[in-house]
Amino acid sequence: MTIVQRLPMPTMRPALSPVETRGPLVDRFGRVHRDLRISLTDRCSLRCQYCMPAEGVPWLAKDNILTTDELERVARVAASLGITEVRLTGGEPLIRRDVVDVVRRMAAIEGPDGPLEVSMTTNGLKLPELAPALAEAGLTRVNISIDTLKPERFAELTRRDRLDDVLAGIDAARAAGFSPVKLNAVAMRGVNDDELVDLVRYAVSIGAEMRFIEQMPLDAGHIWSRVEMVRGEEILEHLAEAFTLTPVGQRGAAPAERFLVDDGPATVGVIASVTAPFCGACDRVRLTADGQLRNCLFARTEDDLLPLLRGDGDGNGIGTDDDLAAVFVRSIGAKLAGHGIDDEGFLQPDRPMSAIGG
Ligand SMILES: Nc1nc2c(ncn2[C@@H]2O[C@H](COP(=O)(O)OP(=O)(O)OP(=O)(O)O)[C@@H](O)[C@H]2O)c(=O)[nH]1
Ligand SMILES: C[S@@+](CC[C@H](N)C(=O)[O-])C[C@H]1O[C@@H](n2cnc3c(N)ncnc32)[C@H](O)[C@@H]1O
Numbered sequence: 001m002t003i004v005q006r007l008p009m010p011t012m013r014p015a016l017s018p019v020e021t022r023g024p025l026v027d028r029f030g031r032v033h034r035d036l037r038i039s040l041t042d043r044c045s046l047r048c049q050y051c052m053p054a055e056g057v058p059w060l061a062k063d064n065i066l067t068t069d070e071l072e073r074v075a076r077v078a079a080s081l082g083i084t085e086v087r088l089t090g091g092e093p094l095i096r097r098d099v100v101d102v103v104r105r106m107a108a109i110e111g112p113d114g115p116l117e118v119s120m121t122t123n124g125l126k127l128p129e130l131a132p133a134l135a136e137a138g139l140t141r142v143n144i145s146i147d148t149l150k151p152e153r154f155a156e157l158t159r160r161d162r163l164d165d166v167l168a169g170i171d172a173a174r175a176a177g178f179s180p181v182k183l184n185a186v187a188m189r190g191v192n193d194d195e196l197v198d199l200v201r202y203a204v205s206i207g208a209e210m211r212f213i214e215q216m217p218l219d220a221g222h223i224w225s226r227v228e229m230v231r232g233e234e235i236l237e238h239l240a241e242a243f244t245l246t247p248v249g250q251r252g253a254a255p256a257e258r259f260l261v262d263d264g265p266a267t268v269g270v271i272a273s274v275t276a277p278f279c280g281a282c283d284r285v286r287l288t289a290d291g292q293l294r295n296c297l298f299a300r301t302e303d304d305l306l307p308l309l310r311g312d313g314d315g316n317g318i319g320t321d322d323d324l325a326a327v328f329v330r331s332i333g334a335k336l337a338g339h340g341i342d343d344e345g346f347l348q349p350d351r352p353m354s355a356i357g358g
């Protein structure tokens with residue numbers, strides 16, 4: 001069971017503190033945290049096999065989902081602690097009804113280097129409807145998941161017959177001016193590992209960056225297998241049969257190792273979270289849709305912000321911004337060096353990817 005660290009209930013009323021600098025979020029290993037990944041919902045319009053089971057998903061309690069005011073408050077405190085970028089994810093972030101308002105409010109928050117940069121990872125289904133409004137609200141870039149270009153395969157893999165809608169979403173993202181547009185595919189043996197080259201060709205043809213992701217043990221259905229997973233090395237071997245790949249340096253804290261495709265300018269990325277973890281440069285902290293702060297994708301403990309945000313429901317016991325900041329500092333202070341997938345006794349987090357925020 002996930003150990004939730006509940007805080008003693010503070011007794012102060014909220015102090016509407018102005019944005020102030022509280023200093024950077026540095027962990028015991030010297031990693032400075034600049035990226036807050038916020039899950040807007042655990043719900044989704046697809047049921048990708050590597051992420052969610054077909055049925056019986058234990059949804060988060062609706063009453064516990066953070067309101068937009070609460071999200072804004074937490075992001076403002078995070079910005080005062082050195083966070084410069086907010087990534088909206090889920091579940092599927094675009095099924096949150098007020099997603100455009102969330103983007104607008106996040107993009108208006110002043111961070112240490114100016115307004116927060118707001119990006120999103122999405123399955124793209126609602127982009128034809130929402131892309132222009134999201135761009136106008138301040139969203140700068142999107143990563144869209146597309147694991148296959150074959151409609152039947154897509155329907156089997158995601159359990160929904162919606163490939164055309166994803167393709168329309170990608171077109172809408174480009175038309176709205178998001179830049180760059182990155183495409184994510186989880187490489188799966190016997191499912192889409194014969195399509196990697198085609199996916200790159202499609203991405204190159206539309207000026208997007210294709211990225212292949214190693215499957216991680218975070219699925220609610222527990223189908224992950226170390227033996228079956230397609231390793232980053234294998235992905236590169238497949239691609240090298242069709243393209244000349246030249247490493248692009250300067251990876252920084254990014255999960256993707258990038259390569260020029262032939263002579264460029266197109267690039268392809270490989271996110272080898274399992275076989276070549278990038279934890280040494282990690283700059284990420286996560287907020288779940290129900291207000292739990294997680295210092296790692298694979299964390300087995302969380303810090304509950306809800307008591308500080310809501311008090312007892314009658315306005316008593318709500319924490320100050322300093323109280324919220326103290327939880328961030330404590331969470332990052334307790335962060336482990338890495339995810340430990342290779343350690344004996346590794347335990348998958350109790351929350352599935354869709355409820356953590358991928
Ligand atoms: N292990 C690990 N995987 C991550 C982390 N952040 C994102 N990923 C995975 O990387 C894949 C792509 O995620 P995205 O949401 O597109 O994020 P990103 O690749 O960091 O995005 P960019 O900032 O555009 O490079 C997904 O499978 C994520 O679960 C992380 O901190 N640790
Ligand atoms: C959890 S999803 C949430 C955002 C959105 N619904 C989407 O699919 O892009 C974020 C990313 O995590 C990836 N993902 C989900 N489950 C994964 C797993 N078990 N291993 C690796 N990546 C995974 C998805 O492919 C997607 O690119």
Ligand code: SF4
Nearest residue numbers: 044046048051091123
């Ligand atoms: S990967 Fe994204 S689109 Fe697929 S089920 Fe998970 S949350 Fe939904």
Ligand code: SF4
Nearest residue numbers: 278279282296297339
């Ligand atoms: S697994 Fe944890 S420590 Fe490693 S990069 Fe991801 S969030 Fe950071």
